[in-house]
Amino acid sequence: EAQVTQNPRYLITVTGKKLTVTCSQNMNHEYMSWYRQDPGLGLRQIYYSMNVEVTDKGDVPEGYKVSRKEKRNFPLILESPSPNQTSLYFCASSSFPLSISNQPQHFGDGTRLSIL
Amino acid sequence: KQEVTQIPAALSVPEGENLVLNCSFTDSAIYNLQWFRQDPGKGLTSLLLIQSSQREQTSGRLNASLDKSSGRSTLYIAASQPGDSATYLCAVTPRGGGTSYGKLTFGQGTILTVHP
Numbered sequence: 001e002a003q004v005t006q007n008p009r010y011l012i013t014v015t016g017k018k019l020t021v022t023c024s025q026n027m028n029h030e031y032m033s034w035y036r037q038d039p040g041l042g043l044r045q046i047y048y049s050m051n052v053e054v055t056d057k058g059d060v061p062e063g064y065k066v067s068r069k070e071k072r073n074f075p076l077i078l079e080s081p082s083p084n085q086t087s088l089y090f091c092a093s094s095s096f097p098l099s100i101s102n103q104p105q106h107f108g109d110g111t112r113l114s115i116l
Numbered sequence: 117k118q119e120v121t122q123i124p125a126a127l128s129v130p131e132g133e134n135l136v137l138n139c140s141f142t143d144s145a146i147y148n149l150q151w152f153r154q155d156p157g158k159g160l161t162s163l164l165l166i167q168s169s170q171r172e173q174t175s176g177r178l179n180a181s182l183d184k185s186s187g188r189s190t191l192y193i194a195a196s197q198p199g200d201s202a203t204y205l206c207a208v209t210p211r212g213g214g215t216s217y218g219k220l221t222f223g224q225g226t227i228l229t230v231h232p
Binding site: 004031033035040041042043044045048049050054056058059090092104105106107108109110 | 150157158159160161162165205207215217218219220221222223224225
């Protein structure tokens, strides 16, 4: 079954304690992306990756890091989490380039982070 | 900076009614526009993708139109059903070449409730 898997699904942690949210896809997609969703602000893109070792900033990259060492994995790293990073996070993947594949993005089920 | 606005923020209609959701964007230099559906506590499901060269796309009871010059898109849902209740989001990808094709800017969504 084609899917995007995020772990953990829920996490409560404290300010400053480094954490990693993993994202894995089994569709051999080149493109992967991270978003955060907040009430009143909608969904905002954090980072995206066009392929292995190619990553770019989205609209809200501050306080986050990513890496793309393998095609299937795209972890989101919070080096020193702060309360304003409490949010619902989504990972997504799709084929690239869109002009050829015209395939939509597949989303994971989300990770709810609470940083105290 | 691209801004995407969706109107109305919430909509409640009786079953069977035809309805229109609106999406506007400030920068007409887009590569494509997508409509998504999000159920409570779930990730996003892609509904329709319209390339900038297209005027509309249809899937079942859904029809999405795009007027790039005026910065507007509409999602038309025919004969609405209670199962259509969800949050609907639109998102645009900029036309800028290179890795900018990986960027995605979302609207805040329209919460649709279809009551029996």
